[in-house]
Amino acid sequence: MQLELLLALVFGGIAGIALLLHLFGYSRPLTFDEDSARTHWLRQYPISRPGTVHLSQDRAAALVETPDGPGLVWAMGADSTAHLLTGATLRTTRRGLRIDLHEFAAPGVRVRLSPEARETWARLIPTHETKGALPA
Structure with a gap:
């Protein structure tokens, strides 16, 4: 041939x-509803039971309230990953928040949020710094 x-x-x-x-x-790409966000959270953290779930505007990320503190589940293509938000830094963007996890494997996530949801997420993530707007 x-x-x-x-x-x-x-x-x-x-x-x-x-x-x-x-x-x-x-x-x-993967999108979440409340139940699927809980399922994806439990896949990464089976002992940390998820409570209230707050979805991002595009449903590509979810803030999960747990007894161990808030956590973030987000889509990575057709799969997901999750991290506790201990020591995260928040930065306001035009379309939502940038959450810097200060971790080599997951350095930062951009989350699309409405202004009201942005305030809710910022209030629920206990240790954060809010910085000026970044380009989205």
Whole structure:
């Protein structure tokens, strides 16, 4: 088989698989409702029982109140991750908040929030500094 034909088949196959995955909805980013945010929280922190859940405006993140303090669950593509917000720093952006976790594996998360929700989240995250607006 000629190299040109083999390359065309390989690239065509990869493009076809990517197109099918997109058409079947597997390229959609993860979004949360209250129950799914609790489920994703428990996957990372099975002992820390989630209480009240506050969803972001685009439902890509959720603030979870727990007995151990507030935590954040957010989407990373089609998966999620969660972190306790101990020692987090908040910065106001035009569209919400930037939460800096001061952790190498998860340095910061931008959360889209309405002005009212921004105030609620800032009040619930106990140790934070609010800084000036950043570009969103």
